[in-house]
Amino acid sequence: MNLEQLLSLDHPLTRLVIGLLCIFAFVGLNGLVLVWVERKVAGHCQLRPGPLHVGPHGLLQPLVDAVKLIGKQLVAPAGSDKILYWTAPLLAFAPVTVCFLPLPWAPELSMIPMNLGLVLILAFSGLGVLSLILAGWGSNNKWGLLGAARSVAQSVAYEVPLLLSVMAVAITAGSLDLYQISAQQGGWPWQWYGVKNPLAFFIFLVCAVAETNRAPFDLPEAESELTAGFHTEYSGMGFGLFFLAEYANMIIVSGVAAALFLGGWQGPFLPGVWWFLVKIYCILFFIIWLRWTYPRVRFDQLLNLSWKWLTPLALLDLALAVIVAGFGG
């Protein structure tokens, strides 16, 4: 391997390094923007202005908060399992970078071509739950442990309908590559799988909110019952990494939803990457809107919803998709 080869864009290692840098920059910047959007939407939903004084319309507020978080001392509680305790936030953030790889930003913009992108995302997003368990267990804190236990039950319950709804789309498209699935839809809403198969879209959205531990399914955190759930004991950037991972996960599920159900990068007039970003941000806004509208569900309601409603409906949807694909294709 010579240097010339390494410096050309065709070399996989070069692409990987550049791609990872882009992902880190994008995740960091988006974390800041989304925190601001979250607080602004919260404010306006409650007829107040939200952050306003640091920078124009409070735009620099998350930056100042981040500086504060970085400046804080990292404390591990007495009796905690130090190794697990510090592994957890890193483990929460690590799969995020992998999950960004297969997202179809634009037809010409891909880091590594992979034909099983969807499987990769689903597999690595499961690691997030492991980090919550480690955090809850390693903290030596009852709130943490309760939050971790809840997160396990929740993600086991919601991964099933999520997978089934994704499978329905994958069968319709005949591919597990997000680029191909996007390419098979058109630029107009009636060509999207979300319109052709609204039930799968609905199930996916509900499960996505649950998988990212967002309100109304934020039982692992449940600040009014469990202080902060699994991250009760984390201070400074330990908490910051969990926080960043939550927002990055939101971007990933929104990206997957945009690619599977809203035609990915396709759209009239604008180049692809802008359409993809617009669709992602619309879904993100919707998720944030949900958070400031609904109260947290009770634990039995959460599990009932998944096992009694979403899973059977997703199975039904999958069966329909198979029949339609069988007769159509």
Next chain:
Amino acid sequence: MSVSQLIEEAYTGLKSLVIGLGVTGKAFVQPGVTVLYPMEEVERDALVTFRGHVELIGKEEDPAVPRCVACGACVKACPSNCITVLCPVAPKEGEEGGPATMAPPPQKGCKTPGAFIVDFSLCSLCGQCARICPVDSLQFSDNPYMVSFDRKDFQIDLLARLKRMAGEEAGE
């Protein structure tokens, strides 16, 4: 529970979710109601319901003189004992005509208070005094910006305040 009941329940549930989104969505596009205090202040008309310390109401013909008849009902009604009303008592016959002494109400022949002091540091703003006043001479003031480093500033002489306010109004 039958299947039709289940479906009906799910339908009403989903409908209520959409209605909920409508409520916050509408609030999202409405202008906010928060007043950014140091830069903006609440309009004076909006402060009519504000409960500041109590103040005396002047007579219509002479706003500098309170309607108060010095009956002492407010003093008795106050659960915090923060109102002090004193009546000037004329010197008795045969005594030296020195300065008029002050005595708590009710006093015979006294129809207007000689002193009316509220200790706002004790007041709990319950409004019993204003409610019980037989001549409607007490009301809540509407100044939310009352602030001081000195406890004595909250011993408010309402008679002097009424005179000052009447003078200000006449001067305008």
